[in-house]
Amino acid sequence: MGLIIKAISTKKELKEFIRFPDKLYAGNKLYVPAIHSNELFTLSFDKNPAFEFCRAKYWLAYNNGEIVGRIAGIINDRYNENHNIKFARFGWLDFVNDKKVLTLLLEEVSKWAISQNMEYLHGPLGFSSFDASGILIEGFDEMPTSFAHYNFPYYSKLIEELGYKKDVDWVEYYVKVPRYVPEKFKISTELIKKRYKLHSALLKNKKDILKYADDIFKLINEEYKDLYAFSQLSKKQIMALKKQFALFLRPEYISIVLNSTNEVVAFGITMPSLAKAQQKAKGKLFPFGFIHIMNALKKNNTVEALLIAVKMDYQNKGVNGIIFTDIMSAYIKNGITNFEATRELENNIKINNLWKKFEYRLHKQTRCYIKQL
Structure with a gap:
């Protein structure tokens, strides 16, 4: 059968989509599983109220019948209208260390975004700012916070090889109380x-x-x-x-x-x-x-x-x-004894300066990428 990609069409496939990172990161001491029921709510068209102004499609990549990657394509029409732009988002991106798999996933989202008359693809992002976002680029030996998403170091390398550029970075601080x-x-x-x-x-x-x-x-x-x-x-x-x-x-x-x-x-x-x-x-x-x-x-x-x-x-x-x-x-x-500042935009000086009053260190950094379609 080889490497193929398939759009999700059943609840069973959606649950496989949600559980795939648990298999990918099995045995990894830094991976923090998302709560499956919360993920199911967020990704369900009939439950998440964000679908009042968002469109989405989800895909799984298979290699000889085994799941090797996943990705979501999202268009937040409210955000686009407010900013007068035509941006699609990719999110829920996870994949094995194989550039062919990532290429297939991002190409499929790009084709869908183009069919919806979008001009740029950026991410990882969710439906709202309360969803996990960004690719970890620094801090691979640190435990993620409760609602963040851990990823392997090869993610950013392969994404950049496919022509995606930095759009923004988020930083995280570890502060001693x-x-x-x-x-x-x-x-x-x-x-x-x-x-x-x-x-x-x-x-x-x-x-x-x-x-x-x-x-x-x-x-x-x-x-x-x-x-x-x-x-x-x-x-x-x-x-x-x-x-x-x-x-x-x-x-x-x-x-x-x-x-x-x-x-x-x-x-x-x-x-x-x-x-x-x-x-x-x-x-x-x-x-x-x-x-x-x-x-x-x-x-x-x-x-x-x-x-x-x-x-x-x-x-x-x-x-x-x-x-x-x-x-x-x-x-x-x-x-x-410990305080973790969750993801803040690197140029949000007012917030970043707050931690300088204490003993602190910048210990994680994540990135949102963008590419013109």
Whole structure:
């Protein structure tokens, strides 16, 4: 039969598509399996609300009947319309170390994109910024964060050999949590709160967090709109994300900053790292994966940054200091020693400079590629 590619047409094939990386990375101590049920939701046309404004097609590559690669083609019409461009995305890219396999996968997506009148192909990207993105180009000896995707070093080499160029890079920082909150942090935080009439929301439980959820997502849509590949979230997407992440939230690791009228003007959301728990779960929440996840939420020495945003009117006023004072206190109290900043654009100087106040190192870098069709 040789090397062939096939578009997915059945639920069985979609499940094989989802499970392929588990086989490709079997035995790799740094690979973190995605939760299969979450992947199935994201990739299902009848479940993921992103399909209100996205189109997609998925393929599997076979060599003599054995799966050797996978890829998704995605067109986010909302993103294209907002930026007046004709870009298609490729995502969920995994393949054996064979240039012929990668060539076949990318050529198939390119043909599909051209048939949809697209002019460029870029990726790896998902339907939204909440999906895993980028090819790892540095940090192959580091554990990925909970919602990132590990890949072998040969990925970037072969992609570049096929004429794909760097579009943007994301960087990740590993930060040591200090033994105590510096006194100058506490003093400056109180001054900033007083000067701008700000206060931190009292968060005792998940119900308290969800009370502010809609305002948080509104702020995300406002402040992230110009970020690379970001597409504003719809009401249905927001509902789905609230449901997806509610399980993982711990109030003490979240800071929500309010003004005098209790409007959300900034927030920082972090959570205990689930990477090792996901390895133990092997992509399955049940029957035992859920237990590993819950244990990691309760007992951990590492947290990951999920999201941070500050309303435009309050930027460059030291509001980030309030967020860090809030959550650092909780880290120290609960024995957290390590903080991982998840993927940030390399040119996002405001965010990147935050970590320079602490002991840190840049330990991972990922890349989004682009090619004209």
